[in-house]
Amino acid sequence: MTEFAPHRARKRFGQNFLHDHGVINRILRAIHPREGQHLVEIGPGQGAITSGLLAGNTRLDVVELDHDLHPILLARFGHNPLFRLHKGDALKFDFSSLVEAGEKLRIVGNLPYNISTPLMFHLLDQAEDVADMHFMLQKEVVQRLAAQVGENHYGRLGIMVQYRCQVEHLFDVGPGAFNPPPKVDSAIVRLTPHASLPHPAKDLSCLERIVREAFNHRRKTLRNTLKPLLDSSAIEAAGIDPGLRPEQIDLAGFVRLANHLADQERGQ
CATH class of the missing domain: 3.40.50.150 (Vaccinia Virus protein VP39)
Known part of the structure; x- marks a missing residue:
């Protein structure tokens, strides 16, 4: 060798x-x-x-x-x-x-x-x-x-x-x-x-944006961090308390927020 x-x-x-x-x-x-x-x-x-x-x-x-x-x-x-x-x-x-x-x-x-x-x-x-x-x-x-x-x-x-x-x-x-x-x-x-996604998002880019905005200021509440994307009523409509911080939201919750954003942007 x-x-x-x-x-x-x-x-x-x-x-x-x-x-x-x-x-x-x-x-x-x-x-x-x-x-x-x-x-x-x-x-x-x-x-x-x-x-x-x-x-x-x-x-x-x-x-x-x-x-x-x-x-x-x-x-x-x-x-x-x-x-x-x-x-x-x-x-x-x-x-x-x-x-x-x-x-x-x-x-x-x-x-x-x-x-x-x-x-x-x-x-x-x-x-x-x-x-x-x-x-x-x-x-x-x-x-x-x-x-x-x-x-x-x-x-x-x-x-x-x-x-x-x-x-x-x-x-x-x-x-x-x-x-x-x-x-x-x-x-x-x-x-x-995953063979099939456990929590499929309607638009992956919406999920990426929601998660990025949420954790840009992880100690702030979703009401404040997500303000550029979703208002408090929209967060509540996704079944999430806007007074929670991002580290308190599980994957399924973030997907619901992202799906709400996707519907909002499509005018639904």
């Missing part, structure tokens, strides 16, 4: 390479890749979990931006006919182009903080082609994704992701599992797109 100089993590790519075998094995058990499945790994780095994903005899596409890692990945896994490397930016990648008839993708990634939120929404836009997603993220981001109404981390990110997915905070990972160690704790989250 070709020998390569040790690859140094690049700060501009937000790289922190996983090296703790106990954590690696725990992640693989959570994913549980099985023969015949089609997996996609975003940012495989030096391949810490790539070999474990391939061990399940699964088809594996990997998307890696750092061109210095491409020869390392190809030397380790390029001989395997189930492995394909895509050189490029996951934020611009068309994941649906990998899908073959009758299958859905299982997506895995250790996501840098600076791209984690836009990348999740990029993938959710292709959710009909996705079975599930397992991501390593900053622990605080996972807490925000999984937070329920009334909890400290409950807010815009969690509501908009939970609209599309079931969210499971699986376990936490300390800085020592990485090289170099990050300054924050990490966590593993599982996102499973």
Whole structure:
């Protein structure tokens, strides 16, 4: 096998390479890749979990931006006919182009903080082609994704992701599992797109606007935060007390507000 100089993590790519075998094995058990499945790994780095994903005899596409890692990945896994490397930016990648008839993708990634939120929404836009997603993220981001109404981390990110997915905070990972160690704790989250939306909005853009306005000033009441979109009588017509704060409103409540806004804008 070709020998390569040790690859140094690049700060501009937000790289922190996983090296703790106990954590690696725990992640693989959570994913549980099985023969015949089609997996996609975003940012495989030096391949810490790539070999474990391939061990399940699964088809594996990997998307890696750092061109210095491409020869390392190809030397380790390029001989395997189930492995394909895509050189490029996951934020611009068309994941649906990998899908073959009758299958859905299982997506895995250790996501840098600076791209984690836009990348999740990029993938959710292709959710009909996705079975599930397992991501390593900053622990605080996972807490925000999984937070329920009334909890400290409950807010815009969690509501908009939970609209599309079931969210499971699986376990936490300390800085020592990485090289170099990050300054924050990490966590593993599982996102499973809903087969059918539990609370479908008439217009997704209305839901996005309602949630954004509500949480722009999260300590204020809906009467004040939603004033540019809905007056108090309209909020009450959606079955919501305008004196409540946004963190007191569940997903179903926000969808009712959004549907009322959609009807209002259509003149209904």
